[in-house]
Amino acid sequence: MIGSAPALTRVAAQLRDGGPASVTGLARSLALSRTAVENAVTELAALDLVVDAPKPESRGAGRPARRLAFPADAGVVAGVDVGTTSIRVALADLAGTVIAQRTVTGFDLITRPAQRWSGLVDGVTELLAEEGIDRSALRAAGVSVPGLVNDEGRVITSSIIPDWSGAALGAQLSEAFGCPVAVDNDVRLAAVAEHHLGAARLVDDLIYLSVGNRIAMGLVLGGKPRRGVHHAAGEIGHLAFGDLGGPTGQLSWRRAPTAAEVFRLAGAGDAEANAEIDAFIGALARGIATVAMTVDPAMIIIGGGLSLARDRVIDPLRHDLHRVIGLPLALPVVGGLLGADASVHGALVHAYTQHRRAVYGIDDLPVPTVRPLVGHGTVVDP
Template structure:
């Protein structure tokens, strides 16, 4: 039987202390199924690196101190950023994944040019840290969620929402502005990641996430991993679902109201035209989801985006539409997203921990910590 490599023992030790709390050498050795000597060796290195601290808890025998070891979650921080035209949302967590700052600022629509939009993102991250009293130098990594097609290497291949960023390595530009490592991906894909990691699709490894708001897009989690596809376009289905989508922005154009909320309101008041428009919309979306369900056979369909706020008023007819088009005996769960508008920004945070573990912890690979969102009333 081969012995674990010291680097893997170090990663296991850090993850155990981070996720389960302080422990002694004996407890760590027993939990990790490694020798006490191996644990002692890596703990010395981790203490020197500032990742782990120790405290005297007593004496195990004559002249022999007893130490408890803890993960130093406050030695650095990680940010998740969701960039949109209307707002830039930032969450900041400590190294254990506990969110300690939640900030929202103006979107990029008011900025002219790609550089100004980038500068606005940097400014909002800096403001989130400043408002929380966190020194900028503590930022170790950031994840960025944005509207557009993003390559695996983080290059924005195309964005109709922020066209100035198309073809640019936004992660590299942002890393220079923040002085920290940056990981970039599509916002809906990262929303799916968040719902899988801490939302409505936990413990489910095959998930179809659909965002229905100003636009329509999906995110796929297959075998526990976000699916991007060979050409990085997995999920860009909006124009195929609704021919009424505006070709310049991909936004849904409503006939019986300026917004979906207005159309819903008129439908509630008995407006037949609004009711027909919603019925057509739900039927087309249900058919598209039924096709996707038959293609990938997910355990759960999670519905997020602005229209999910209508709850059962929207979800119930959508469930019926999906079932009607499927015409199979199997019941497909269609549920409301748990994180709502917070999904993409928390997905960006998860993505940063997953993609930039070496910069965050000084070692890789490392598991992603449990993410604990900030409680209501504590946002700035």
């Protein structure tokens, strides 16, 4: 708990999250002695984590009290979401505010591994250059990838990018970027993002289901992402939803080649398309119910491209799920708030969480609240 943390951590967090303050103001708001605050400020100055705030205009006699500020612009943290259709990159300052974001074309499986690697690295270095930020300012990075990833950032297996299976992605990217890199599964990090800054900020037990070109699941239990002993928690697309797709969780449609086309036909009154969507939602509800009754979450979040069809997917899914479960449970089913940007924001949260010392020089400073780029759209067409 931050209230029982050392004065150093509490003062740093207060300046970072609460804005500029005087020593007296910090002592009052944190219930610390002035001496404790002054000692903490001295330590923070040695870590380059405190600067003098701009002096306000004087409104009376006397010298205004010295105000201190957290230097949010002293470094950056990167988040990267790697996919075959797109690579999303975001840069955030030390206070967690996203300051730049870009999406570039992803790579298909025909692309040579070396080209894929350079595309991933270039996405970060080019955005840094565009923003006029020196690469030395990059303190840590988080990367989301499709596949099973262990605690060291090694890809155990990936059915989406098979030749990355076994790759020590974390170590290789750390060398390329010159900073620590935390790597994890893309859907797990999307769940982390929705818990941290999206639809599930007020709950600590949730199921996140990504429904787009494939079906995949992420779990947050007790406020922490559930990885499992084999790092495979949530990898149930081909088990719970096997009737809807292939072994990788890839969805297949009968009435038209893509979900977007099936939904367009349904909207135009096509009876076969509407019947296929109804059957799809029913199968989805049965699969979700199996997991929901196993972990008993406080909320189910639907992400991915099909989450955009809220009236046609989420409302009937909520009805079917409650019917399948058959118990009087208050189990909200909601659409994710972060859209296609969920995993890249989750990668940022993961970087702050795993590499606090690299980012701040302090091990126990709480993860900042990641704030999306103002005016940047997070919703994409399904």
